[in-house]
Amino acid sequence: MKLQLVGCSHQTTPVEIRQQLAVAAKDLPEAIEGLQDRFPNTETVVLSTCNRVEVYTAAESHNEVPSHEEVAQFLAEFHHIDSEKIMGELFLQSGEEAVRHLFYVAASLDSMVVGESQILGQVKQAYEDATRLGSTGPLTHGVFQSALKAARRVANDTSIHRRRVSVPAVAVSDFATQIFERFDDKNILLIGAGDMAEETLEYLRAEGAQKLTIINRNPERSNELAEKWNCRLDRWDRLNDLLAEADLIVSTTAAENPIVTREDFAKIESRRYQRPLAILDLAVPCDFDPEIGKCLGVYLYNIDDLQIVCHRNRQARQKEWPAAERIIEEETQRFMTDLHHRATAPTIRQLKESCQQIKEEELQRLFHKIQEESASSREEIEIAFDRFINKLLHPPLDSLREEAHSGTPHALLEALKRLFKLKD
Amino acid sequence: MENISVFCFAASYSVALLFELTRLYFRSAIRGILLIGFSVAGFIAQTLFVIARLAEQSPRDALDWYLLVAWILAAIYLYLLFYHPTVPLGIFLLPLILAIIAAAEYLPQESGYPLGESTWGMLHGFSLLLGTVIIFFGFVGGMTYLIQSRRLQKKQTSFSRFRLPSLEWTEKITARCIFFSAIFLSVGVLSGIALNAKEDKVPWSDPVVWSSGLLLLWLAAAMLFNAIYRPARQGRKVAYLTLASAGFLLLVLAVTRLVPNQHPTRKMSDDKLPHAHQLSETVELEGVSR
Numbered sequence A: 001m002k003l004q005l006v007g008c009s010h011q012t013t014p015v016e017i018r019q020q021l022a023v024a025a026k027d028l029p030e031a032i033e034g035l036q037d038r039f040p041n042t043e044t045v046v047l048s049t050c051n052r053v054e055v056y057t058a059a060e061s062h063n064e065v066p067s068h069e070e071v072a073q074f075l076a077e078f079h080h081i082d083s084e085k086i087m088g089e090l091f092l093q094s095g096e097e098a099v100r101h102l103f104y105v106a107a108s109l110d111s112m113v114v115g116e117s118q119i120l121g122q123v124k125q126a127y128e129d130a131t132r133l134g135s136t137g138p139l140t141h142g143v144f145q146s147a148l149k150a151a152r153r154v155a156n157d158t159s160i161h162r163r164r165v166s167v168p169a170v171a172v173s174d175f176a177t178q179i180f181e182r183f184d185d186k187n188i189l190l191i192g193a194g195d196m197a198e199e200t201l202e203y204l205r206a207e208g209a210q211k212l213t214i215i216n217r218n219p220e221r222s223n224e225l226a227e228k229w230n231c232r233l234d235r236w237d238r239l240n241d242l243l244a245e246a247d248l249i250v251s252t253t254a255a256e257n258p259i260v261t262r263e264d265f266a267k268i269e270s271r272r273y274q275r276p277l278a279i280l281d282l283a284v285p286c287d288f289d290p291e292i293g294k295c296l297g298v299y300l301y302n303i304d305d306l307q308i309v310c311h312r313n314r315q316a317r318q319k320e321w322p323a324a325e326r327i328i329e330e331e332t333q334r335f336m337t338d339l340h341h342r343a344t345a346p347t348i349r350q351l352k353e354s355c356q357q358i359k360e361e362e363l364q365r366l367f368h369k370i371q372e373e374s375a376s377s378r379e380e381i382e383i384a385f386d387r388f389i390n391k392l393l394h395p396p397l398d399s400l401r402e403e404a405h406s407g408t409p410h411a412l413l414e415a416l417k418r419l420f421k422l423k424d
Numbered sequence B: 001m002e003n004i005s006v007f008c009f010a011a012s013y014s015v016a017l018l019f020e021l022t023r024l025y026f027r028s029a030i031r032g033i034l035l036i037g038f039s040v041a042g043f044i045a046q047t048l049f050v051i052a053r054l055a056e057q058s059p060r061d062a063l064d065w066y067l068l069v070a071w072i073l074a075a076i077y078l079y080l081l082f083y084h085p086t087v088p089l090g091i092f093l094l095p096l097i098l099a100i101i102a103a104a105e106y107l108p109q110e111s112g113y114p115l116g117e118s119t120w121g122m123l124h125g126f127s128l129l130l131g132t133v134i135i136f137f138g139f140v141g142g143m144t145y146l147i148q149s150r151r152l153q154k155k156q157t158s159f160s161r162f163r164l165p166s167l168e169w170t171e172k173i174t175a176r177c178i179f180f181s182a183i184f185l186s187v188g189v190l191s192g193i194a195l196n197a198k199e200d201k202v203p204w205s206d207p208v209v210w211s212s213g214l215l216l217l218w219l220a221a222a223m224l225f226n227a228i229y230r231p232a233r234q235g236r237k238v239a240y241l242t243l244a245s246a247g248f249l250l251l252v253l254a255v256t257r258l259v260p261n262q263h264p265t266r267k268m269s270d271d272k273l274p275h276a277h278q279l280s281e282t283v284e285l286e287g288v289s290r
Helices: A015-021 A025-038 A068-079 A083-087 A096-106 A118-132 A138-157 A167-179 A195-206 A219-229 A236-245 A262-272 A290-294 A303-343 A345-369 A375-406 A410-419 B006-024 B031-055 B062-083 B090-106 B119-153 B167-197 B207-228 B235-258 B276-289
Strands: A002-009 A043-048 A052-059 A091-094 A187-191 A211-215 A248-251 A277-281 A298-302
Touching (some): A002 A068, A002 A096, A015 A052, A015 A068, A015 A083, A025 A043, A025 A118, A043 A118, A052 A068, A052 A096, A068 A083, A091 A096, A096 A118, A096 A138, A138 A303, A167 A195, A167 A248, A187 A195, A211 A236, A262 A290, A290 A298, A298 A303, A303 A375, A345 A375, A345 A410, A375 A410, B006 B031, B031 B062, B062 B090, B062 B119, B119 B235, B167 B207, B207 B235
Parallel strands (some): A187 A248
Antiparallel strands (some): A002 A052, A002 A091
């Protein structure tokens, strides 16, 4: 039995290569079919997200699993690119290492943003797609189901997923959600259109934000962002009106001085009727005068406030990391023991069948000799034979089980086959 | 059921409160189960106790009335525990429930809160009961709002182990509490007037009547203020209104308990259960006062 993965992730490969290798959902059936045609008798699951492209393959026989080069060649041909170009970018992991890697991925411990919840759904989707397309088998069923279980354990037993460490994530998840229950009916104003604004937009959208307005001094960049995220664009000179209407403001400009002073805010304050306002000032230096935070109903957080939380969360996550790793390790060992034990199943079955055959022959001979036995004594004799076989086989099977904890017990299996003359 | 005492459910709620308080210090996977266990145990014990009391034909004494208020609040707490297990409102609700139970147990055993036996009497009693529960719950909501608002402005929320409901949620709850408490109190007071008007003897000078009227006037004013003055519909103002409403309610309760009034009262026996002659006396008293 062999399980391996060939792939690339954000840890090893630049985004340009990952984008070239990504398998879109619409192309997945073709990719799976291609892999099945090229490597028959191999179980296959393709996991393709924006952070990774991984091809999991498994087979009963070691010889049937495609090599590193063969998978790379397939991916290159599938995407019409030079295999030499991608060969060095794809890593190979097999056996326990591959299992552990999948468990880390599913538990979001290998994600760019550790603890993000999307990856679990993506792993589940990849496994379900492969099952639907008929490319999974006992080994991939086992490893993916165990991966999902391990991920759920990490999510339930540790708080690693609850600790955000990026400023936009903390701003939205740790602060804005404590003020607002829902975001779909809130007027959200984004001032500035840089990378920080875009990342914050992503989190706001994830929380269900619908009414988003972007303003920027440079309309070119804000046009691009508004188009990409389907937001409303507005003019910079309407800033005051938009401040009066907003429920949540995210500000990320590169202005050298505050764009909204206490005096500016005082002018629009009466138009707000003390409606709560959350201001996430992610700019350096600050876009909003800190004095505005003292106004009634205003909750102002600047980058320093958020950085402190990020730092604390990073420390807290660091503390939780060993617990998460321990869970992954436990689940990996449990799966590997099951896998190794499963590898001994054919030999055990042969051994039991062989014993059963001997028992049948001996019983037949015995019953032929003893003519006057009653039905109940026949039954007793059969039970005695069964008990004898079970007791005889118990020590070797127990030893096999124990050996399976540290890998497939090849030596013991070979010894059993030779001692009992078992044939494959 | 006769073995169940006030101590049984008060102790269960107290243990549940201790578990709620541990939310401030550490996370625990089994705390939820223990919380549900003790709260449900307390609630079942209180339900059986209240049923036993009502079956004893003594629904008019203060103990029952206060216990019913606490019982409804406990039901609300259980609902929150099951459907919003991460919301630590028990920290505020359970002390209130325990305080009401203590008031029921230790205040003088005289009735000022008739649930009544006629339709008008039932309407009068239950409307006032529900109005009181809603004002108390609004008080918890308002307090939660002010604490959460302060924590957010002081930027303390992310370092804390327990997470209060969002400002928007508590604001919505408190605003609804003001509205519905006003409705129920209006029904309660008006049905009380109708009940006495039948006898042509509305006791306008009765402290219970005028203090209840005062509370109703306050709630009506709060609703009017809310409708006319737009900032009053926003968070902190709504929270202050619920706190003030709870203050008025306590005043009414204090007047009812401490000031001599013409509301139907009944001296209770030592074990708080009425004897047959007292029951008939109660019915007579009720008839006279209405």
